[in-house]
Structure formats: C-alpha cells, structure tokens
Amino acid sequence: MNADLRILVVEPNPERVRDIVDALREAGWSDVKALLQMSELNQTVREFSPDIVLIDLTNPDRDTLEHISHATETTKRAVALFVDQTDENLTQAALNAGVSAYVVDGLQMDRIKPVLQTAIARFKMMRQFHFELNAAKQALEDRKTIDRAKGILMRQRGMSEDDAYKLLRTTAMRQNRKVIDVAQALVTAADLLS
Amino acid sequence: MSEVVLNCGYVPLVDCAPLVIAKELGFAAEQGLALNLLRQPSWSALRDMLALGHLDAAHMLSPMPVAMSIGMGGLPARVDALMVLSVNGTVFGVSNAVASALENVRFGDTTALLSGLSARGAKPLRVGIPFHYSMHRLLLSYWAAQAPDLQIEEVTVPPMRMADAVSDGFVDAFWVGEPWGGVAVQNNVAKLMMAGRDVWQFAPEKVLAARHEWATQNEDSVRRLMRAVYQASAWLDAPGNKPLAVEILGRSEHLSMSPDLIDPALTGHIVPRTGASPVTVDRFLQFHSHAASFPWRSQAAWIAHHLGADAAGIEKAKTCFRADLFRQNLSDIGADMPQSSEKTEGAMMFPTSVASARGEMILSPDAFFDGRTFDFTAAVR
Numbered sequence A: 001m002n003a004d005l006r007i008l009v010v011e012p013n014p015e016r017v018r019d020i021v022d023a024l025r026e027a028g029w030s031d032v033k034a035l036l037q038m039s040e041l042n043q044t045v046r047e048f049s050p051d052i053v054l055i056d057l058t059n060p061d062r063d064t065l066e067h068i069s070h071a072t073e074t075t076k077r078a079v080a081l082f083v084d085q086t087d088e089n090l091t092q093a094a095l096n097a098g099v100s101a102y103v104v105d106g107l108q109m110d111r112i113k114p115v116l117q118t119a120i121a122r123f124k125m126m127r128q129f130h131f132e133l134n135a136a137k138q139a140l141e142d143r144k145t146i147d148r149a150k151g152i153l154m155r156q157r158g159m160s161e162d163d164a165y166k167l168l169r170t171t172a173m174r175q176n177r178k179v180i181d182v183a184q185a186l187v188t189a190a191d192l193l194s
Numbered sequence B: 001m002s003e004v005v006l007n008c009g010y011v012p013l014v015d016c017a018p019l020v021i022a023k024e025l026g027f028a029a030e031q032g033l034a035l036n037l038l039r040q041p042s043w044s045a046l047r048d049m050l051a052l053g054h055l056d057a058a059h060m061l062s063p064m065p066v067a068m069s070i071g072m073g074g075l076p077a078r079v080d081a082l083m084v085l086s087v088n089g090t091v092f093g094v095s096n097a098v099a100s101a102l103e104n105v106r107f108g109d110t111t112a113l114l115s116g117l118s119a120r121g122a123k124p125l126r127v128g129i130p131f132h133y134s135m136h137r138l139l140l141s142y143w144a145a146q147a148p149d150l151q152i153e154e155v156t157v158p159p160m161r162m163a164d165a166v167s168d169g170f171v172d173a174f175w176v177g178e179p180w181g182g183v184a185v186q187n188n189v190a191k192l193m194m195a196g197r198d199v200w201q202f203a204p205e206k207v208l209a210a211r212h213e214w215a216t217q218n219e220d221s222v223r224r225l226m227r228a229v230y231q232a233s234a235w236l237d238a239p240g241n242k243p244l245a246v247e248i249l250g251r252s253e254h255l256s257m258s259p260d261l262i263d264p265a266l267t268g269h270i271v272p273r274t275g276a277s278p279v280t281v282d283r284f285l286q287f288h289s290h291a292a293s294f295p296w297r298s299q300a301a302w303i304a305h306h307l308g309a310d311a312a313g314i315e316k317a318k319t320c321f322r323a324d325l326f327r328q329n330l331s332d333i334g335a336d337m338p339q340s341s342e343k344t345e346g347a348m349m350f351p352t353s354v355a356s357a358r359g360e361m362i363l364s365p366d367a368f369f370d371g372r373t374f375d376f377t378a379a380v381r
Helices: A012-024 A037-049 A062-071 A090-094 A109-157 A161-174 A179-193 B014-024 B044-051 B065-067 B096-102 B112-120 B135-144 B159-167 B182-187 B212-219 B220-235 B239-251 B260-268 B298-308 B313-320 B323-333
Strands: A007-010 A033-036 A050-056 B004-010 B033-039 B057-061 B079-088 B090-095 B127-128 B152-155 B173-175 B190-195 B202-210 B350-356 B359-363
Touching: A007 A037, A012 A033, A012 A062, A033 A037, A037 A062, A037 B173, A037 B350, A050 A062, A062 B044, A062 B152, A109 A161, A109 A179, A161 A179, A161 B057, B004 B014, B004 B044, B004 B220, B004 B313, B014 B033, B014 B057, B014 B079, B014 B202, B014 B260, B033 B220, B044 B057, B044 B065, B044 B079, B044 B152, B044 B202, B057 B065, B057 B079, B057 B220, B065 B079, B065 B135, B065 B202, B065 B313, B079 B212, B079 B220, B090 B096, B090 B135, B096 B112, B096 B190, B112 B135, B112 B190, B127 B135, B127 B159, B135 B152, B135 B173, B135 B298, B159 B173, B159 B182, B173 B182, B182 B190, B182 B260, B202 B212, B202 B220, B220 B239, B220 B323, B239 B260, B298 B313
Parallel strands: A007 A033, A007 A050, B004 B033, B004 B057, B127 B152, B127 B173
Antiparallel strands: B057 B202, B079 B202, B090 B173, B090 B190, B350 B359
16 A cells, blocks of 8 residues: 655665665655755655655755745645654644654654554545545536536527536537536637627 | 743744843843743744644744745644744845856945846856745845846755855855855855845844734733843844843854854844955844834735735735734833834835824835835725
C-alpha cells in the first residue's frame, strides 16, 4: 500500500540521513530520496515530485521548502514536515491540523513508522476531501450550464423544460457525447451568436 | 495581581526588540507577566507553533496573519495582529557584481535603481526574500512592477543565510530585515541600495500576533501583554535610550548579535558598502512614534489587496488588525491614538496632523515611491 509513496528527506547531516532512510526502508517505504544540499531543493522537488517531504522542525530552510511547495501546488502534496521532542500532544495537534511529522529527535526510529502512517492516512483523507470538493463544485457548474442550455432551447424553440432536456439528452446519445458537452456547445454557440 | 505566564515566539531580528525590552527592562513584570521568549528557527515553524497553541503570542511578519485570515498559506487558523511591533526596518541590497553596474545610483533612489537594474539585460534578477508572506516580497513586487522590463525571480532564503547566499552567487540581490543586510556589507559581499521605507514610507513590518480564539478567551493576558509591549516600544523610540537599547539587545541571549550589528537599525545610520561612511536614513525603523504601533485596518487591507484578495477578502483582513483591542487596552495608560482606524494609505507626503483621542497627533508620511494612494474605506472597490 505504501509502495507508491515518494518521500524526500531534507537533512544536512549525512549520518542522520542514513538512519532515517534506513528506518523508512525498514518500514516499507523504498522510494526515498535524501537531500543534503539546500541549493538543489527547488530542482529536486520539481523533478522527484515527492508525496511527502521530511524536514526537521528546527531547520531554518523550512521557509524555503514552503515557498517551493507553494509554487508547486501544495494540495497535491502532503506538506509533511515537522516536529521532534517528546510532546505527544503537540504531535497529535499537528497531525489534526494537517501537518505531518518528523520524529527523529534522539533518533527514535521506532516512532517514524506510526507517525508517518498517521500522516499519510491524514494526507489521503485530505486529498480525497479536495477531490470531492472539486467534484461537487464541478457538478454545480455543470448544472448551471445545462440550465442555461435548456433556457436557450425553451426560448428559441418554444419547448417545455422537460422537452428541452430530452432534446439535449437524445442529441448527446446520438453523438455519443455527454449531456454537459452538448449543453456547453450550445451555450458557447449562443454566446457567439448573440 | 497573580502572575501570568506567556509563551511568546520570535525570530532573531533587530525588530523583535520590543519583546526583548519588555522582558529585560521589566515592563512585562510590571504588568504581572512572566514573558517566556522562545526563539523560532523559521517563520513556518513559528506560525505552526502559534496555530497549534504551543505559543500564546508571536513576533510575526505583518502579511502572515492577513494571509491566514483570508485562507492563504499553510495552516487554516485565525490569527490576529494585536498591534504593530515595528514599521519599516528592511533593506534592499545587491551583490558586488550587480553593484558594479550601478555605481551612479544614489542610496534610496528607487527609480534610478529600477532603470539601472532593467538595463542589466534579459536575465532575471534572483532576489532573496525571507518568506513568501512578507512585507519584503510585497514591497519588492510593488516596486518592481514599475519596470516591466525587469524580471524578478523570488527565492526564499532564511535571513541568517542571506549573506552567504549572495557570496555563493545563489542570489543576485536580497530584501531582508536588519541586521542581515549589514552582515552582508560587513562580509564585503553586497552593497545596500535602498531601505524599505524608500518604497513605502510607513510599512507595517512586524506585528504582535495571537490566535483569535485565544485572544478572546484570555482578555486579561492580552491586556497585560499589549501594555507591556507598548511601553517597551515607547521606551525604544525615545532618542536618549538608543545607546542603552543597543547595549541591552547586544547582551541579550535572545538575539546573540554583537551591538555593532544592532546599532545601525536602531539609529538609522546605514553603511551601504564596506568601508563607506554611513547614510542617515530618516525613520529607518520605528516602534512607537507617530502611532507606529497602531494596527491600522487600512494597512491590513493594503496587504490583502496585494496578496490578491477580492473585496470580501479585504473586508475580512481588516478585522484581523485589532484596532479595537488597541483602543480598549491602551487608552488608560496614556497612549494617544488616531480617532479613525482607517486611512488612505499613501496619502501623506509630509508629517500630518490628525484627530486623536487626546486632541490631535502627528502622523508620519506614508507615501509610496510612485505616489499612488489606496483607499479601502469603500465596501466595493
């Protein structure tokens, strides 16, 4: 289930990087890339396109990472960073707020797995939520377009609303297209002609 | 009065001075406040810690609460600006290589600098800024928009790495808060070309931020905190206190900076290039005078507008600059304040007298370098 997840680790200390990468591999994540040089961050994020980025909370380069995430559509990626210490409440609050975690303080590798799993579950939920939100928005837009197309038919051809919709539907079926596409074409044509 | 403990986050820059002074000179203690100052490694970390309730209040870039209140950038949390912590205080500088083509540009000559940089050729100018939601970036875009030929590439670089980023050739220029521009000059890697105030004479730079909900539930703590910080700001802006302020900040563990790095920002004596004599920049960094700490709702509106908010977003942004709390909490300690909470931003070319709570007060010029004005009082623009 985790095989498709790309993880980027940003950490200047090579030893820590090795430990983290090992812990991730052990936990079943193999598509892991480590970045030691901040100057390559922009390019790496664009090319590797990670699902999750791990960076220490105390790393000042986090602001740079945020900027890059901002430029590369954050909603597509878990802005999964953060946290150390032993503060379980904070970690939980962070997770609930949509921030994921980096629990490597004192190299407590055993904690990487559960925290990342929560983070990923959370991320997937958010992504699903965004997807559904967009779908709902789209449905609303489609509905408006179809209503406009029906209105045009009712006005121009003196049809009832039902007949207008039937005409749209049969036309769509005949042309093997979607109702929304036919409606869109009609609305566009009407706009051009008006 | 029982003691209240507050955790307040900051990023080590000269303009966090009001917080350090409030603690070190006992203004906080006078209010029955134990102020824990917690240094934060980055603006994103500071924002997260505040949003998650690990910090009660924080020294924040003025566009951050605005961006958050209109649903941009990072965590969806409602964060308010209780008051403005500082006005102006940033510098724009270029690498030595870029500076060599700008020999004749006088410090602070915004237009000559624009044409000089535009003449550089087609290559975009890589400019280091500290954070995406910063006054630095807004001023940079506002200023550069006047020169359509000048292509800017913004790169986020933590302030303390700015000097290195210039010397490594990672950026051609930077817009940064003090002391980091001064550090670049001290390292002989850059030349400072102008101060933030040359683009906007009265730009709210940092604010004292808190979660909206927390501020509502902790009225008493908010009151104590605002009063302590207000008094510290007033102390900081008294000319006779500057040398002592430099001394205190220089010794403070909160900044870990030597006094010679702190002095230029507080006194406005800016050294543009290694070995050069300092230029005096009027109102380089203000904490208190001319209602500097008053959170003008129109300032929030200007920020929201330049972040790309629509009319509804601008109205929402206005409410996160808490002029109401400022009036409520500071009136009875002798703070004078304007009667209006909004002004036409950019309209004052000269110090101007306005109606205030105690009669009248003088406001600083707030003009933009291009003379534009912004009136956000109308609901529909």
